[in-house]
Amino acid sequence: MKRFIGFIKKEFYHIFRDRRSLFILFGMPIAQILLFGFAITNEINNVDIAILNTSKDTTTEEIINRIAASKYFSIKQMVTREADIASVFEKGNVKAVLNFERNFSKNLIKENKATIQIITDATDPNTANTITNYVNAILQHYQKELNKDVHVAYQIIPQTRMVYNPELKSVYMFVPGVMTIILMLVSAMMTSISITREKELGTMEILLVSPLKPFQVIIGKVIPYIFLSIINAIVIVMLSIFILNMPIQGSLLLLGLESVLFIITSLALGILISTISATQQTAMMISLMGLMLPVILLSGFIFPISSMPMPLQILSNIIPAKWFIIILKAIMLKGVGLEFIWKETLILLGMTVFFIALSVKKYKIRLE
Known part of the structure; x- marks a missing residue:
């Protein structure tokens, strides 16, 4: 055990005396968090939405059919009660809910106006804003056709409410993504370089024939980066809270455990x-x-996965960052517990076991 602890200390010394590694480990996370504060707008396609239609008249059905016929939206489910809207968003199945007021058609004819409430999931503010604009455009086009032969114009008045991010701050979108990129960079790239350096210099064989067992050598290489990655995660969360004023709605303990995973x-x-x-x-x-490129492009950090071609949507499922970003947004912005993110957690756990098993097999082949 003393040899093992000494080996871990040696690895820390190697890291701290390399200024380039220190910059990557600590300088880049802070720089990215502070400088990545710009909003990115994107087009949307086939975004899943839900409908709450208590009116159930011909006018509302016609509007719903027009929305469903557009390439922008896909009606995922019909909600029966207003109280169920929160649970629909918590499950993460839809990005918006359209709530038609009672007696929609009757109010439109009698009072010349009726209301549709557009409720969006603003954990991704750009997508939420784009969804609102697209729904408004469809309603305005329908309204023009409706008023073509009418002397007194009917009015359909959309009411928009953003949940989880009412002020549409872009920081709510990029903090989970940047946190994912930094942890992936520090953990995966620095670990792979550290172990490969030993192979390149010819010192890995020396370590493997030392009193330490091969798995102890690998664990000793990995432990410093676990420690440093946890520090990075804490720094990112602290900067997000105190510098960028981003609230953490969920459990900090759950956030920490998921980050370690x-x-x-x-x-x-x-x-x-x-x-x-x-x-x-x-x-x-x-x-x-x-x-890095798959994390940025296929994780849902910048571009909505639902708007990508189907082959890329399928490919995104093997990107660990996709599932971690879903977990981060659910905990940090929605404040949900493990009961809503257990599937994503199990997927990450399964990926970890698979990568470790494959690595052990590869090392056995190399040592033979």
């Missing part, structure tokens, strides 16, 4: 990369091209 998943992926890389340069290229 994702860190371990990323570390396992980094170990796997090191098994197929002969040089540090190769490990870095695989990490950047094979991890």
Whole structure:
């Protein structure tokens, strides 16, 4: 045990005396969090929405049919009660709910106006704002057709309410994404480079024939990065709360445990990369091209996954960052508990076991 602890201390010394590694570990997370504060607008396609139609008349049915016929929206479910709207959003199945007032058609004819409430999930403010604009455009087009032969114009008045992010702050969108990128970068890339460095210098064989067992060598390499990644996660959360004024609605303990799970998943992926890389340069290229770009493009961080082509939607399911971003938004913005994110947690856990098992097999092949 003393040898193992000494080996871990040696790894910490290696990290702290390398200024470039220290900059990547601590400088870049702070810089990205503070500088990544711009809003990114995107088009939407096939966004899942729900409908609450207590009026159930010909006018509301016609509006619903027009919305369903557009390429922008897909009606996921029909809600029967207003009290069920919150649970629909908590499950994360839809991005918006359209709530038609009672006696919609009657009010439209009698009072020349009727109300549709557009309730959106504003954990992604750009998508929420785009959804609102698209629904308004469909309603205005319908209203023009309705008023074509009418002397007294009917009015359909949309009422918009943003849940989870009423002020549409872009920081609510990019903090979970940047946190995911940083933890993936530190955990996967730095781990793969660290282990590959030993192979490249020829010192890995020396370590493997030392009194330490092979699994102790790998664990000793990984532990410093677990510790440093946890510090990074804490720093990001603290900056988000005190500098960017982002509230954390859910349990900090659950957030911490899920972050540790994702860190371990990323570390396992980094170990796997090191098994197929002969040089540090190769490990870095695989990490950047094979991890960073998919995390940015296919995780739902910037671009809505539902608007991507179906092959990319299917491919996104193998990206660990996708599931972690869903977990982060659910805990930080919606304040939900484990009962709503257990599926995503199990997927990350399964990926971790798979990466570790594959890495062990690869190392056995190499040692034979």
